[in-house]
Amino acid sequence: MKFIFSDSLDMVDPGFDFIEDRNAPNRRPYWDDAYPHELFENPPYDGMLVSKATVGDQHIKGKFTESQAMRFHRVGAREFLRLDQQKYTSMPIFGDCGAFSYAEEPTPPYTPEEMVEFYDDCSFTHGCSVDHIIFDFDENLSGIEGGSEDARMRFALTLDNASRFLKEHQAHGSSFVPLGAVQGWSPTSIAEAARQLCAMGYDYLAVGGLVPLKAPQIHLVVQAIRNAVPASTRLHLLGFAKADVIEQFVRYDITSFDTTSPLIRAFKDDKKNYYVLSDSGELTYFTALRVPQATENTRLKKAAKEGKINQEELQRLEKKSLKTLRAFDRNEASIDETLEAIISYNVFLESSLHDNVAIRDKLSAKLNPLYRETLQARPWKSCVCPICKTAGIEVIIFRGSNRNRRRGMHNLFVYHNRVKQLR
Numbered sequence: 355m356k357f358i359f360s361d362s363l364d365m366v367d368p369g370f371d372f373i374e375d376r377n378a379p380n381r382r383p384y385w386d387d388a389y390p391h392e393l394f395e396n397p398p399y400d401g402m403l404v405s406k407a408t409v410g411d412q413h414i415k416g417k418f419t420e421s422q423a424m425r426f427h428r429v430g431a432r433e434f435l436r437l438d439q440q441k442y443t444s445m446p447i448f449g450d451c452g453a454f455s456y457a458e459e460p461t462p463p464y465t466p467e468e469m470v471e472f473y474d475d476c477s478f479t480h481g482c483s484v485d486h487i488i489f490d491f492d493e494n495l496s497g498i499e500g501g502s503e504d505a506r507m508r509f510a511l512t513l514d515n516a517s518r519f520l521k522e523h524q525a526h527g528s529s530f531v532p533l534g535a536v537q538g539w540s541p542t543s544i545a546e547a548a549r550q551l552c553a554m555g556y557d558y559l560a561v562g563g564l565v566p567l568k569a570p571q572i573h574l575v576v577q578a579i580r581n582a583v584p585a586s587t588r589l590h591l592l593g594f595a596k597a598d599v600i601e602q603f604v605r606y607d608i609t610s611f612d613t614t615s616p617l618i619r620a621f622k623d624d625k626k627n628y629y630v631l632s633d634s635g636e637l638t639y640f641t642a643l644r645v646p647q648a649t650e651n652t653r654l655k656k657a658a659k660e661g662k663i664n665q666e667e668l669q670r671l672e673k674k675s676l677k678t679l680r681a682f683d684r685n686e687a688s689i690d691e692t693l694e695a696i697i698s699y700n701v702f703l704e705s706s707l708h709d710n711v712a713i714r715d716k717l718s719a720k721l722n723p724l725y726r727e728t729l730q731a732r733p734w735k736s737c738v739c740p741i742c743k744t745a746g747i748e749v750i751i752f753r754g755s756n757r758n759r760r761r762g763m764h765n766l767f768v769y770h771n772r773v774k775q776l777r
């Protein structure tokens with residue numbers, strides 16, 4: 355089971371100065387920045403995935419700049435992602451369309467022929483056919499009953515695209531491995547799509563549309579697919595947001611899945627944002643300590659302009675929080691002192707922003723046990739990853755992309771270890 359990291363230029367500045375809170379002098383974005391695999395001895399994933407919609411083009415504004423997108427096409431995915439060194443040659447690079455970005459459109463902006471060309475030109479090792487997301491889902495339907503008119507249109511379109519995609523792949527003599535994308539509105543309609551894709555000649559299927567589904571529904575879907583296709587058919591789970599419970603899915607013989615959730619968790623989740631493996635090998639979590647940037651935050655800037663916030667006091671509390679945290683890391687400050695500093699800052703900030711004193715006690719009561727647990731355990735001290743080794747306590751401070759993404763990269767490393775255990 356391969357863990358494929360779905361990338362959208364998630365890089366950090368290796369020369370970032372935590373004390374001064376600034377990038378290395380003369381740092382050039384992308385060129386001087388590092389991908390997760392460049393910071394670890396062994397990559398914290400088994401491969402990478404790039405969506406066409408992330409690269410961007412005339413149809414969809416991606417996350418790449420125009421010159422980055424041009425370079426991606428010119429040098430190909432492997433060189434662009436800096437996976438062109440000898441030690442990375444066995445790492446697969448998956449491509450897909452990024453169907454979520456055009457889910458609202460009546461039809462996908464890409465043709466199967468264009469996508470085959472894109473995968474070939476950019477030297478992907480694996481490429482998914484052009485799917486169109488179906489949002490309806492009803493696990494109680496059987497066979498191919500039900501489904502709105504729109505769902506049925508998308509179902510037929512996705513299958514037709516897959517058929518054209520495979521023909522183009524053969525006609526082109528393409529060397530990448532083609533994956534047939536599966537969409538449907540119920541476990542059994544999804545299984546029917548999978549069956550038809552196998553009949554076309556696919557032996558590797560990419561199961562899409564899983565993002566809005568809950569884990570029990572995903573079980574029904576994958577089980578239904580497994581019942582409908584030959585045992586030798588390989589399965590890939592596209593955009594697998596339930597990555598934290600991957601162990602539940604091992605039994606379906608999943609060949610690969612892509613996700614970005616361990617990285618995203620680091621800054622999108624309020625509480626569970628720093629991963630550790632427990633003694634029994636399960637994923638557990640700590641809460642990162644929030645010290646927002648008093649002068650950089652747009653919400654704070656606005657509040658300061660409106661006179662809602664005492665900026666001098668804010669900056670004083672911010673500095674004190676950082677100083678105390680670093681002292682704590684050197685065993686020069688107690689847990690209580692450290693908690694007091696960070697929580698006062700957070701409470702001052704929120705209560706001034708919301709003009710609400712009542713929030714004070716509530717927030718303090720919420721943060722206190724979570725932050726205490728983190729400080730007591732000092733998980734960054736025992737982590738063997740190079741991020742924690744070099745950034746120290748900064749990795750668990752929730753503040754700015756250089757700290758938050760580093761924590762995300764630490765999470766990738768822990769998560770990858772979890773997946774390796776399950777193999």
Ligand SMILES: [Zn+2]
Nearest residue numbers: 737739742764
């Ligand atoms: Zn670490």
